[in-house]
Amino acid sequence: MVRCAAVATGAVTGSTPQTDPCDSQVDGPPVAGIPATYLALYRKAAADYGIPWEILAAVGSIESDHGRSHAPGIHSGENHAGAGGPMQFLAGTWKTYGVDGNHDGRTNRYDPADAIPAAANYLRHNGAPPKMRAALFAYNHSNTYVDDVLNRAHKYKTTPTATTPPNASPPAECTEAAAITAPNTTIAKIIAFAMAQRGKPYVFGATGPDAWDCSSLVQAAYAAAGLTIPRTTFAQWPFGVRILNNQAQPGDLVFFNSGPATSTTTPGHVGLVIGHGQMIAARCSTCHPAIGVETYHRPDWIGTTRPLLRL
Known part of the structure; x- marks a missing residue:
């Protein structure tokens, strides 16, 4: 018997083609240094939660290099502070603010499709975007961290295509x-x-x-x-x-x-x-x-x- 993923068998949502992050980057040009799959997730979470995509991308860059880091806790387990996943959630915070972003029936802090909208959810809960500094400080209790996120976000926003022209081949x-x-x-x-x-x-x-x-x-x-x-x-x-x-x-x-x-x-x-x-x-x-x-x-x-x- 074939058993694939933890889902009820037989049910089908329909045959309408569904969006894949690799098919488009969600209404925007490519951004140098950000994998297309992550960029699409940042932009979708921005649209869903009202948090600027460049803020989410800056957090993802600092926390895990958009999931490319092999540091402890990025892909499994936790780092020395107890954080895990590409957006570095503590288990307790994840329990409250985790999101099933890809609708697979699970909230998985190691899955960027869940972790990125969860980060947007957490920032919004803490007052972003009007109280962005306070929300980022709640995310990581460091003024240096807040400044780093805001500076990186500004670079992403003001140089959206950077060294990657809009018509370049995808990653x-x-x-x-x-x-x-x-x-x-x-x-x-x-x-x-x-x-x-x-x-x-x-x-x-x-x-x-x-x-x-x-x-x-x-x-x-x-x-x-x-x-x-x-x-x-x-x-x-x-x-x-x-x-x-x-x-x-x-x-x-x-x-x-x-x-x-x-x-x-x-x-x-x-x-x-x-x-x-x-x-x-x-x-x-x-x-x-x-x-x-x-x-x-x-x-x-x-x-x-x-x-x-x-x-």
Whole structure:
């Protein structure tokens, strides 16, 4: 049986294409130094909560380099102060202000789709934008921190395109076929197929072409390159050659302890690595987007396999 993500099976939100952060950067040009996926989340949270996107981006830059830092507590666990996630929330603060930004039924402080709107929610609760300094001080009790955020936000706002012209190619994690990150043409074909399915709905047990679940999507992506892998997540997990998580590369499969009747030895969710810490995955029927690009650096990430070593 295929089990993908912790969601009720069968329900589908509809076939209307859903926005993926890599398809557009939410009504604005690219900004140098900010990954497109994060920039889209900053702008969406700004629209939803009334907090300037450049403030959120400045906080994200200082706290985690927009999720790219490998410091303790960014992708799992906590730092010495007890903070975790790309926006560095304390567990108690997260419990009160955490947001399910991607509507996957969970509030996960390590998921930027949740953490960024949660930061906007917390800042607004503390008086932003009219009392921005006070709100930022409540976020981190340091006047130097407040000044750093405001100065960085000003730079983002006044030089929106910086060294990246508006018509430049998108970052590698958002390239349609992800060919520039694929080590060979076979992997490029696999990733290109999966990326082309964005906007389609998630349906538990679906095998395409109009809808997919997590394991059918990656099976079909491999088939697009003339390769055969098992159908279900449970069968895909032992099929590929196990590799270290820190050696994941485009074309690999990443597995998660997510979903009913799953465990650290029987993962229930799978995604396809496209590079730069990102995967393409069919996530759940209530997720927005149902099939989209997201980080695989999650607390429930339990392993990585390389099916190509079996083929």
